[in-house]
Amino acid sequence: MSAMPSTDFSGPAGPDRSACWPESDGPCRSRNARLDDPRYIAIDLTYRCGFACPFCFVKANGLLSSPKKELSLRRLRAFVDSLGGKPRHFYLTGGEPLLRKDLCALVAHIKAKGHSALITTNAWLLDRDRAVSLAKSRADEIVISLHGLPREHDRTAAADGAFYRAAKAVRLLRMAAKNGRPSINIWCTINAANHARLHELYLCIKKLRPDIIAFNHLEFMRAEDIRKTGAILGKKISIQPSQRRLAGINRAALWRQMLKIKKENDPKVKFYPALAWNDFRKWYSRGELKRKNGFCSGQWNSLWLSPSGEVLSCQPLGLKFGSMKDKTWRKIYHGGAYDDFRKKLLAAGGFLPVCSRCGRVPYAS
Template sequence: MFRISQYLRELAQAEATGSYPAVRERGARGPVVIWNLIRRCNLTCKHCYALSADHDYAGELSLPEVFTVMDDLKAFGVPALILSGGEPLLRPDLFEIAARARQRGFYTGLSTNGTLIDAPMAARIAQAGFDYVGISLDGLRATHDKFRRLEGAFDRSLAAIGHLGQVGVKVGLRYTMTAMNGHDLPALLALMQEVGAHKFYFSHLNYAGRGNIHRDKDAHHQSTRAAMDLLFDHAWAAARAGSLDDYVSGNNDADGPYLLQWVRQRLPQWEGALRQRLVAWGGNASGQMVANIDNLGHVHPDTMWWHHDLGSVRERPFSQIWNDTSDPMMAGLKQHPRPVQGRCASCQYLAICNGNTRVRAQQLTGNPWFEDPGCYLSDAEVGAASTPFESPAKKGTRRTIEIAHA
């Protein structure tokens, strides 16, 4: 996750004081764990990576197993759990799991589609002490309901935001931009203010179908750049106003270099300081500082790697699985710098983005270390040229990998 607002608040402070703020170093810790506790969902969304449906799935972790895993995660230094699904509110023991997570001292988030949250459910969520609830909106009413394949889904999710706000739960909007909903982004940013949400998570589509060449002319990349400009402008206005609203992005670590370019054009005196901060951030954290456990207990480098199984927490503790670099993929993801190829290998921003999202390269070319086709920076901007490739699958095949949200 790229914390846009964090960096722009630092820049606003630097502008006000004349000195870039020092940042407290954090000690060693384990990864943030996104935990898909259940695969069942009351919706069948077009962009679901879990391919969820409204029925039970056999073999999911029991409550005692969840508690055992949670104890290992705590001992391993995991700071945060994001409880997800499917739709996590369909898991009958969710609030027992949440209570245990809070008791063990985890920062605990809930990722939900929001359609099941009425006033009583909002009160239960508040009582459970969730630090944050993310509710997914794919656009305004017509767009969202089409994506969610349920008429009225938008109104129910919007009502959930209001119910949560009334009981003091911090809530944010989650949005994945595609060619079919990009036109709704400005309105959603305005809606965030209207409904009192305090966070906007912009997820890039894990797109792997175009973009190997002519990135500066690719329509998808141009719309991505325009969207990031809009997010940066909103976050900068909020930072200068002293607002605590957060704007963050995910699934495309080119956002870091693109913000550096944005600052170079507007606040060039702080470019060097920001570059140091972005290098310290380190870019893509799959297999490093973000992890995924699916509903059956299988561990993955992140939520987009469900096709790559690192092992089961029923057979080995998560802590052992995560530190095991006998798996070539994990060894490469943990390597610094990563063994990336193509233009990523000679990119001037490699130390910032860490080679971006490896799953896109793997799905398009069969080679996880090839250049990321989702990078929206031009060859001139990164100081490297794109490398032609031929997919080991069918030549000319274009596949799209989509990020899921609850």
């Protein structure tokens, strides 16, 4: 996944905004509140994936997961049950979630408990039977990654026929949908291969008639930002610099393509984050960005799990605070290691240097 959404989260990648990720949380709760009930639950079900997208944080940081070490369906159901009755927004991602044969059973359990469920997928495995099963599970949203026109997308994914399979999956999902569910969203991570033909890609995606078309700005971390973050946290940060992803992107050409898309006045189209020219120009540079306003509310209203059950800060930063195989998620979420991280985060102004090009909108206060 890209940053999300993610993203790539492209992504999210990370959890980007959608029906499962409301456009506004209302007034932010106190940063000092001890939240027993995180509203957003992101689960990396697996880090396995047959694609090789060059902007993927999972691939870039060598994250791997063995099926034997991934949380079982029994453990995942028990985790869902432990959350209590308050409705949550589940973001099921990876890796490629459809590699989990028990995905639909998990979604059905999540829905039976009154929660919403968004699933990200590259759609390679999304055949007719899977489409029907996902519809029967009552999944709210299926997010399909398309990162270029057919030839560009296949090259980006390093998988011949990837675009064709994704386009076919959209049609299969639409035929299987019941009462408009699941909604079908397409996420595209802006990158060197697609940026100069983004409007043409938009027209191509539009023909598939998705419910949402999200263009996610390229997320990356500078080596200097990683070093500064490590100094703030007092530890070595084991993530790789990724500013090389900028190579080949012509800012002026990309901006012109974005303006052409915006002139279409298509209400289905979103850009994450929404950037005015000055912010856009700085985003697609190798320079340091000024600190964001507010703070990362995701550390107070969200819970992110790794495939093996580690409680994470988020997928891109990947700090681990403890495993649910050893403790309950509440003990970890409100434990000393996570609390210490939150204090350092606030002392740094609410965001860390590596957060400067994070497009995960729900994480912003």
